Amino acid sequence: MEHKFFNMDKDKQDRVINACFKEFSFNGYDLASTNNMVKEAGISKGLLFHYFPTKKELYLFLYDYAQEIFLKDFYGLIDYHEKDLIKRLKQLVKNKLIILNKYPLLFTFLEKAYYETSNEIKSEINERRLQAETYAYQLFADIALDKFRDDLNKEKAVNIIIWTITGFSNQYLNQNMINSFSEINIDKVMAELEQYLKIFIKLFYRTEE
Secondary structure: OOOHHHHOOHHHHHHHHHHHHHHHHHHHHHHOOHHHHHHHHOOOHHHHHHHOOOHHHHHHHHHHHHHHHHHHHHHOOOOOOOOOHHHHHHHHHHHHHHHHHHOOOHHHHHHHHHOOOOOOOHHHHHHHOHHHHHHHHHOOOOOOOOOEOOOOOHHHHHHHHHHHHHHHHHHHHHHHHHOOOOOOOHHHHHHHHHHHHHHHHHHHEOOOO
């Protein structure tokens, strides 16, 4: 992704990106205020408009940037040779936490964009999100089910695990927002996650001989 915005100092880039994620996530496209964005980022409005002459251009840049991070650092770092559901979920949670520490509202921004109703950008967002949806469909399509007990409905067992771990990781997104986006202790979270995963293995996986 190329844009003159990336000529800006990296720390300032991240301040601007996070400030804009926050404003668009909390207020939606139509009500988002560039005044709030520049105040949060600690830059002048003129500097923001130098890089993004219109709010639409800013929003679409942010969407493309967020989706690029999502595809590269969330989906793209998964070892797809690992077919075990539990191990793949561990990778996903860790990737998500790493992203949250850098961009606390990236996932929230993308979720809000999915439901954005503004006529000014809705059609363009719909076109852009197709690639991410393709990755999402493929994420668990090749999971091996041979470790699951034969007396279970394996599809439902997989859903229970995915839904629970998704909720587990999302709680840190919500807590992060409440605690003013304080840094997440990834090692501590992964240790807690391991306790849940051990329960799932005991409940749903075959007993090893």
